[in-house]
Amino acid sequence: MDKNLFRLDSIEMHKKRVLRDAIHDYIQVDHLIIWKLINSKEVQRLRRIKQLGGTYQVFQSAEHSRFVHSLGVYQIIKKMLETECLESALNDYEKLTVMCAGLLHDIGHGPFSHSFEGVFHGSHEDMSVKVIVDPHSEVNQILSTVHENLAFDVASIINHTHHNNILISMVSSQLDADRMDYLLRDSYMTGTTYGHFDLSRVLRTMRICDGKLVYKESGVQAIENYILARYHMYWQVYYHPTARSYEHLLRAILLRIKDLYNENYQFKTSLRYLIPFLDNRVEVEDFYCLDESILLYIFRELTDEHDVIISDLTKRFLDRRLFKYVKITDANQIVAIQDLAFSLGYDPRYYINTDTQTQVPYLHYGKSGELNDIQILCEDGHLEPLPSQSEIVDAIIHSKKTKQDSGIFFPKEIKKEYEEF
Ligand code: CA
Helix, strand or coil: CCHHHCCHHHHEEEEEEEEEECCCEEEEEEEHHHHHHHCCHHHHHHHHCECCHHHHHCCCCCCCEHHHHHHHHHHHHHHHHHCHHHHHHCCHHHHHHHHHHHHHCCCCCCCCHHHHHHHHCCCHHHHHHHHHHCCCCHHHHHHHHHCCCHHHHHHHHHCCCCCCHHHHHHHCCCCCHHHHHHHHHHHHHHCCCCCCCCHHHHHHCEEEECCEEEEEHHHHHHHHHHHHHHHHHHHHHHCCHHHHHHHHHHHHHHHHHHHHHHCCCCCCCCCCCCHHHHCCCCCHHHHHHCCHHHHHHHHHHHCCCCCHHHHHHHHHHHCCCCCEEEECCCHHHHHHHHHHHHHCCCCHHHHCEEEEEECCCCCCECCCCCECCCEEECCCCCEEEHHHHCHHHHHHHHCCCCCEEEEEEECHHHHHHHHHC
């Protein structure tokens, strides 16, 4: 089938589906292919991966999954496509491609993604692409029934190689459907109000100019609000020290498993689902099998191992005896705590963890140094970068104070000794 002859209404469902949602009220599914993708095993797996990893250890109600976030991203893309400017700028094939990309963008997330990726060195973006293009995956088979190139085109939006920049920026840019959904959803689910912004207003002021998504001048305040929402969510929620502590404990467990495996330690626990990751030969099916429920089961089993470190770390994890956090004020502090841990019989490789968090709320430049500004369409028709139209964003860019937080995380028992020291 020629992509240009592709008609979206030709694949419409007789009976449209709606899914009730806390953020968007209703998620609307009009196309059978979207419905089939939602019901594919790879998308259903996302129900078993939490959107915020360990953050629910601090914000107890934030137990939402990547599944519901993926539906939300799809719904925002759908709303974008209904705006006048995009409605006419994209053809039906492009519209379908970007809706699928929104729904599938997180399909490559592993369990507790950030800690897991840190130890096993995979990128969720690469894995998403791998799942989509693999002919053995259900999503690939579903996409291929509509058009032979569809899986490849969806993947190329996710890995930023698609020829149409508008489609890429709808899914991933400074102001994209992914971030818009997670800010609103995470803010609602954590019970904080920092992430709130006026989504309808942002979408209403969206336009296309010079082949790019831009925003009308009248949308500047709504965009400022979105940028501040992001900034506050990072510091109040995503970088919360207790959430980071949980991630460190998780990372320590995975690292200990990996070290023991490499030393040929004889595990009593079956590591069947982890072995492809430990051997660094992960196929799409191995990836599909590993989710957070499996990992938590493995952790329960590991509490019975002879190895005292893995048994202790997994008990701490399951019973929420997290590492304590101290702000780092000078480098000698780390050495002093490491020495102290060592003298008390704790291996610093697993029990002493440090990190530094910085977050820039607005990126003037992209990854490869190119200008990356959100573009504002002025009344006379010319484009201006957002900072020149917003004093707030300009002040943020030129601020000399980049907020940074360095912390050291270690067991409470060591902290007690350290304070008496
Ligand atoms: Ca996402």
